[in-house]
Amino acid sequence: MTKQRTYQSKLLDQIIDSISPEEQQKTDKKMILAAKIANAIKVKGLNKSEFAELMGKHPSEISKWLSGTHNFTVDTLMTIEAGLGISIIATDYFKINEEYQSVQIRIQNALSPSLKNSIVNKDSRYDKDAQKDYRYRLTG
Template sequence: MKRFDEIDEHNYSSDLIDEMFKLITPEAQAKTHYRMGLAAKIDDALKAKGWKNQDLAKALNIKSSSLVSKWLSGTHNFTVDTLVLIQMALGIQLLDVGEEDKPNATSPDNGNTPNAPVELAKNIDAIKQSLTSVANSNQKSFATINYK
């Protein structure tokens, strides 16, 4: 077995890790994507204002900055109320309600393709239904052809 410092990180593969990644659902991937995106936007805004975690905690009347640290971990399940308060304190936009036509800043491709695996799954289901419908209608058409 190679030592950790001998592993080429660009060519490393592990069957165990590959199997573990296969267990992650599209929904879990989407949730993680957006949670990490929110944390990154909050962190960027803190840096832009020259604030530390304690400064945001103080602006939001939170006794301990450990909650802000939890937010920045990218694993916190925010409430809409909390996101609104953070937006107001930092002067940033975290929620884009009613602006579906604009590209989503947290989407990795800026909105050129479906921005969440759940959306992609819905599109795939719609395509499957369309193909099934076409296949069924073609079977009926073939049944009416007279062979001589």
């Protein structure tokens, strides 16, 4: 069994503290959109090239979509919904929250153990009292 070490970095703390909750939420939602699209492509039995052809796009654009950083337009999302036969733009708050948590769990489960251990406890980042106390854990 490996021992966990606590690592502190003022620079890393400053960088993470500079990310606003709104910006983190935007990033999370972009990643969820990408994960939903990637999952639908897989369920349909398509590869990226086949999906690109179906959408009339270059494979490089599909890679951008699936990167988790692409800023989709509503029109693009609606076209993807039609092409894959799925719902991406949910308007029901409870459905959105449930899907968000489900995708977040799947992403966390897909991470390697060492990467999982290095992730900051997201909830403590938003707790002003806990901000000074969170640590980055590295296995070693």
